[in-house]
Amino acid sequence: MSTLFRAWDPRELRHVFGHHPTGVCAITAVDDQQPVGMAVGSFTSVSLNPPLVAFQPDKSSTSFPCIRRAGSFAVNVLSSDQENICRTFATKGGDKFAELAWTPSKITGSPILEDIVAWVDCRIESVIEAGDHYIVLGRVLGLAVVRDTSPMVFFQGGYGSYADLPSQ
Numbered sequence: 001m002s003t004l005f006r007a008w009d010p011r012e013l014r015h016v017f018g019h020h021p022t023g024v025c026a027i028t029a030v031d032d033q034q035p036v037g038m039a040v041g042s043f044t045s046v047s048l049n050p051p052l053v054a055f056q057p058d059k060s061s062t063s064f065p066c067i068r069r070a071g072s073f074a075v076n077v078l079s080s081d082q083e084n085i086c087r088t089f090a091t092k093g094g095d096k097f098a099e100l101a102w103t104p105s106k107i108t109g110s111p112i113l114e115d116i117v118a119w120v121d122c123r124i125e126s127v128i129e130a131g132d133h134y135i136v137l138g139r140v141l142g143l144a145v146v147r148d149t150s151p152m153v154f155f156q157g158g159y160g161s162y163a164d165l166p167s168q
């Protein structure tokens, strides 16, 4: 039993987990009339019926409590040419929207960023404790593809793009 549950070095966990490529999304919301957001690699689709998605914010995130208070959020799927936006949303503090073009979604008012690949507008369905993170389940209220272009890919700590876009 005790040998199964040993103490892990977080660097080792990060190193191995980093060999799994992820897309990158900006999770956005409006809290107290202020736009808020954070970059995540943990967005995933969960269920088609009912339509559910999820992302996993770190408990130390200062943006997530604002998103949670808002009760709804938009998932902005970033394109490979939006690295600057990713870096802005991955940085704590400041006005992350100061130099960004965005429009409020028609359903929840959550910010939809310009030139993203796709967006999903959600209401928070539940927030589950999971170690030092939360699992946030969102009920899909609306969604659309904006730009048929290469998404941003995060792999081994670096940014890239998806080279082989499927032909339509």
Ligand SMILES: Cc1cc2nc3c(=O)[nH]c(=O)nc-3n(C[C@H](O)[C@H](O)[C@H](O)COP(=O)(O)O)c2cc1C
Binding pocket: 024, 037, 038, 039, 040, 041, 042, 043, 056, 057, 058, 059, 060, 061, 062, 063, 064, 086, 089, 090, 091, 092, 093, 154
């Ligand atoms: C590619 C990438 C993926 C990330 N994925 C996550 C994630 O899934 N969950 C998370 O809590 N933070 C993730 N982060 C870190 C957050 O973007 C960052 O800590 C943050 O939210 C900014 O701090 P704040 O929430 O206090 O504003 C990621 C950062 C990058 C660059």
